[in-house]
Amino acid sequence: MTKTIDYYMAPHSPWSYLGHARLVAMAKKYNATIHVKPADLVKVFSVSGGIPVSQRPPQRQAYRLAELQRWSKFLNIPMTLHPKFFPISGEPGAKLIIAAVQAHGTDKALELAHALGHAVWEDEKNITDEPTLIAIADHLGLHGAELLKQSTGDAVAAEFAKNTEEAIATNVFGAPWYSVDGEGYWGQDRLEFVERALMGK
Numbered sequence: 776m777t778k779t780i781d782y783y784m785a786p787h788s789p790w791s792y793l794g795h796a797r798l799v800a801m802a803k804k805y806n807a808t809i810h811v812k813p814a815d816l817v818k819v820f821s822v823s824g825g826i827p828v829s830q831r832p833p834q835r836q837a838y839r840l841a842e843l844q845r846w847s848k849f850l851n852i853p854m855t856l857h858p859k860f861f862p863i864s865g866e867p868g869a870k871l872i873i874a875a876v877q878a879h880g881t882d883k884a885l886e887l888a889h890a891l892g893h894a895v896w897e898d899e900k901n902i903t904d905e906p907t908l909i910a911i912a913d914h915l916g917l918h919g920a921e922l923l924k925q926s927t928g929d930a931v932a933a934e935f936a937k938n939t940e941e942a943i944a945t946n947v948f949g950a951p952w953y954s955v956d957g958e959g960y961w962g963q964d965r966l967e968f969v970e971r972a973l974m975g976k
Contacts, residue, residue, distance in 0.1 A: 778807040778973050781954040783942045784888065785816045786868035786902060787861065789854065791951040792892030793846050794963025798953065799885055801966065805973040807955075811876060811884055812938040813869030816950055819939065823948035829862055846963070853897055860901040866935070867926070868902045873934045874926035875917055886915055 780802060784791040802809050819825065828836065840856050847854040868891045875884035890911050894900040900907050909919030925931065945954065953960045955972040 778805065778955060780807055780809045780969065780973075781941075781945075781952075782809050782811045783814050783938070783947050783950055783952040783954075784811065785813060785865040785950045786872060786888055786891035787863050787865040787895050788816070788892075788950045789843055789896055790949075790963050792889070792896050793843075793850060793852055793854075794951050794966055795885075795889050795892060796852075797850075797963070797966055798951075798969070799889075801970055801973065805970075807973050809881060809885065811872065811881060811888065812941065813865070813872045813888075813935065814942040814947070814950070815869070815935065815939040816865060819942050819947060819949070822943055823946075825948055827862065855896060855899055858895055859899040860903075861895060863895070863901065864903050867905075867908060870926040870931045870935055871908055871912065871922060873931045873938075874922050874928075875912070877930065877934075878922060878925060879917060883915065883917060887912065887917065890915060 780798070782798065784795075798809070801807070816825070817827075820827065828839065831839075843854060843856055872884050872888050872891070875887045891902050894902055894907070894911055902908060902911075905923060909923055912919035912922045942952070946959065949961050951963055953965070953969045955969060958972060960969050
């Protein structure tokens with residue numbers, strides 16, 4: 776029986792980016808289906824006790840940076856710890872991913888999600904900037920200008936709101952969040968448990 780993974784993520788989240796390629800590879804290995812669900816982290820945080828990075832105590836901010844550096848080295852994924860455009864809104868990128876799902880399917884949307892994370896954390900690009908979003912989508916053959924226009928429409932807005940409501944209803948409190956058979960796993964450092972779930976363990 777094919778397993779499904781509900782993948783609540785945010786394109787500007789460094790942790791979503793660090794886990795993204797491993798999740799996609801894992802899904803392919805176990806013939807699992809990913810339902811990518813970009814959600815509004817601001818709203819999720821507002822009802823779950825989360826605090827935006829810039830508002831966290833210095834100790835927590837310092838430890839976050841240390842962990843990012845550790846995982847970046849461990850996974851051999853280069854990262855700029857203080858990218859030029861962060862903190863930044865994830866909403867335009869999230870809606871672009873949703874538009875890609877609707878227009879091109881999940882696989883292409885997952886490629887786009889990875890490219891957006893790369894843009895923030897390696898290339899230091901502004902993923903709220905329309906020409907930047909168009910260029911990233913064009914590079915993947917997704918007809919960027921058309922996709923961007925679609926991402927501002929009612930259908931995408933409704934899906935973004937639905938993803939956020941689902942996240943809140945299923946007790947998601949951060950990103951990335953992976954759900955397999957109704958069991959939630961928070962953070963890219965829980966992917967080993969996601970794999971065990973896909974294996975039926």
